[in-house]
Amino acid sequence: MEYFVQQVVNGLTLGSIYGLIAIGYTMVYGIIGMVNFAHGDIFMLGGFAALIVYLLLVSLFGGIPIALALLIMILVAMVMTGLWNWVIEKMAYRPLRGSFRLAPLITAIGMSIALSNFIQVTQGPRNKPIPSMVSTVYEVFGISISLKQIIIFVVTAVLLTIFWYIVNHTPLGRAQRATEQDRKMAALLGIDVDKTISITFVMGAALAAVAGTMYLMYYGVIVFTDGFTPGVKAFTAAVLGGIGSLPGAVLGGLMIGLIESLWSAYFTIDYKDVATFSILAIVLIFKPSGILGRPEVEKV
Amino acid sequence: MMTKDPILKVEHLSMRFGGLMAINDLSFEAYRGNITALIGPNGAGKTTVFNCITGFYKPTMGMITMRQKAGKEFLLERMSDFEVTRDAKVARTFQNIRLFSGLTVLENLLVAQHNKLMLASGYTILGLLGFPAYKKAAAESIEQAKYWLDKASLTDRADDPAGDLPYGAQRRLEIARAMCTAPEFLCLDEPAAGLNPRESLALNELLRSIRSDTGTSILLIEHDMSVVMEISDHVVVLEYGQKISDGNPEHVKNDPKVIAAYLGVEDDEVDEVIEEIEHIAPGGTL
Numbered sequence: 351m352e353y354f355v356q357q358v359v360n361g362l363t364l365g366s367i368y369g370l371i372a373i374g375y376t377m378v379y380g381i382i383g384m385v386n387f388a389h390g391d392i393f394m395l396g397g398f399a400a401l402i403v404y405l406l407l408v409s410l411f412g413g414i415p416i417a418l419a420l421l422i423m424i425l426v427a428m429v430m431t432g433l434w435n436w437v438i439e440k441m442a443y444r445p446l447r448g449s450f451r452l453a454p455l456i457t458a459i460g461m462s463i464a465l466s467n468f469i470q471v472t473q474g475p476r477n478k479p480i481p482s483m484v485s486t487v488y489e490v491f492g493i494s495i496s497l498k499q500i501i502i503f504v505v506t507a508v509l510l511t512i513f514w515y516i517v518n519h520t521p522l523g524r525a526q527r528a529t530e531q532d533r534k535m536a537a538l539l540g541i542d543v544d545k546t547i548s549i550t551f552v553m554g555a556a557l558a559a560v561a562g563t564m565y566l567m568y569y570g571v572i573v574f575t576d577g578f579t580p581g582v583k584a585f586t587a588a589v590l591g592g593i594g595s596l597p598g599a600v601l602g603g604l605m606i607g608l609i610e611s612l613w614s615a616y617f618t619i620d621y622k623d624v625a626t627f628s629i630l631a632i633v634l635i636f637k638p639s640g641i642l643g644r645p646e647v648e649k650v
Numbered sequence: 651m652m653t654k655d656p657i658l659k660v661e662h663l664s665m666r667f668g669g670l671m672a673i674n675d676l677s678f679e680a681y682r683g684n685i686t687a688l689i690g691p692n693g694a695g696k697t698t699v700f701n702c703i704t705g706f707y708k709p710t711m712g713m714i715t716m717r718q719k720a721g722k723e724f725l726l727e728r729m730s731d732f733e734v735t736r737d738a739k740v741a742r743t744f745q746n747i748r749l750f751s752g753l754t755v756l757e758n759l760l761v762a763q764h765n766k767l768m769l770a771s772g773y774t775i776l777g778l779l780g781f782p783a784y785k786k787a788a789a790e791s792i793e794q795a796k797y798w799l800d801k802a803s804l805t806d807r808a809d810d811p812a813g814d815l816p817y818g819a820q821r822r823l824e825i826a827r828a829m830c831t832a833p834e835f836l837c838l839d840e841p842a843a844g845l846n847p848r849e850s851l852a853l854n855e856l857l858r859s860i861r862s863d864t865g866t867s868i869l870l871i872e873h874d875m876s877v878v879m880e881i882s883d884h885v886v887v888l889e890y891g892q893k894i895s896d897g898n899p900e901h902v903k904n905d906p907k908v909i910a911a912y913l914g915v916e917d918d919e920v921d922e923v924i925e926e927i928e929h930i931a932p933g934g935t936l
Contacts, residue, residue, distance in 0.1 A: 521767035535748045540736035
């Protein structure tokens with residue numbers, strides 16, 4: 351039993367990171383109907399930004415408290431990655447907005463390759479380690495929960511609440527939801543649609559940057575290819591939860607994290623991805639719009 | 651009728667789609683405080699005029715000038731769609747209903763006040779921190795929304811999804827939403843289409859009260875002549891993208907050109923027309 355609960359805790363940690371990334375996929379898909387394949391690399395970029403900030407902080411003020419360092423890392427990574435995605439959207443996606451549906455998809459794949467190669471060239475192709483920042487581990491009823499995991503849960507929960515509030519209860523969120531439903535009509539009510547879409551990209555990137563920072567802190571290492579697998583898993587999470595739905599993205603992320611860690615614990619670790627994607631396939635057969643997705647109703 | 655102070659001036663407007671001249675050298679004016687009706691047979695180019703005014707189409711030629719109450723002038727054909735609403739204060743509705751059906755009725759009205767609220771919330775950040783200025787603006791926008799809910803008699807449905815309303819109510823909500831952008835000029839594309847006589851009457855009431863209470867000028871496309879003759883101060887008639895008549899409802903109703911456009915040519919001219927066709931395509935079938 352303890353072993354099981356332990357695996358659930360580990361799975362939820364991983365799932366929180368997937369969930370944070372998945373929100374970026376789901377928001378961008380919701381507002382312009384585009385799958386942003388470069389989003390995984392944005393997550394990796396966020397991790398690298400956090401790493402650079404950490405190294406700078408340590409070399410400038412040696413004995414900085416870890417909590418403060420972590421906070422600065424998260425904030426700077428959010429801003430920098432948000433800026434990156436803002437530029438990418440403006441340069442690579444906006445000019446193609448009126449084009450056929452596949453065009454932005456292909457550009458996004460190109461952008462993904464460009465970003466990971468950019469990091470490979472500028473940061474080197476090898477694993478970048480970071481010294482263990484938090485190593486406290488608590489024992490609760492025979493289950494060990496590390497402080498890292500608690501930080502990940504808390505940060506995820508806080509950010510989710512803030513983002514959920516923004517989308518549902520602020521003028522910005524209302525504009526986003528209106529743009530999602532009818533872009534032309536939103537413009538005719540005086541909403542600057544291009545700006546709203548830009549902000550959506552920035553919001554998604556900021557969350558991916560937090561996920562990147564958490565990933566770096568949790569695993570203690572990051573490499574330029576790290577955008578790919580978590581990116582694909584997070585996209586799967588978004589589809590599983592119902593793409594376009596914010597709570598769905600988080601639910602999907604947690605589910606994928608759980609499936610992965612439980613499968614690895616009880617069966618062979620080599621097949622954990624097969625298990626994850628099989629479950630995705632099964633869910634999509636019975637619920638094509640995902641767990642929390644709204645089915646599209648065409649009124650005739 | 652009030653003094654003739656033009657709020658919207660359309661000059662030499664032309665819109666070409668490939669080989670089709672949808673609007674050909676059209677000029678007319680809409681006066682401040684008036685309800686102006688734009689009528690004409692199907693395919694006359696009425697909706698195209700609307701699309702040019704509200705920044706959907708870039709006209710091939712011509713100039714559209716909007717003059718606000720404060721005297722500020724805007725050249726609408728040079729502005730993009732959201733600027734036409736945000737800066738020039740022109741709002742519009744569509745022939746087919748385009749509500750945000752997933753948002754509630756109240757939210758539909760709040761979205762229309764987006765720019766005001768966005769500024770007050772300091773681009774969301776001050777709003778999240780709960781600054782009093784934002785709270786005040788948010789309360790004001792809800793008051794504004796309530797005012798229009800009341801006008802459109804939708805107060806008891808405020809928290810329902812807009813898509814759940816009956817058809818006539820959705821039409822009224824569209825107009826209320828357009829009014830929440832605080833426009834000086836309101837363009838309505840067939841607001842009475844598909845309404846039953848009772849709903850049609852409620853609509854007339856709403857339009858009249860918009861004109862008298864807010865001083866907003868209205869331009870409307872309408873096929874229902876009872877609505878046009880009942881509420882408009884000024885009628886412009888289009889046929890094949892050109893203006894064929896312009897004046898008060900009485901004048902337009904008795905204009906022979908308008909009668910010809912709506913009913914076709916008169917009986918004694920039929921032989922003449924057939925002869926003409928024979929001349930162009932001898933022996934051809936029609």
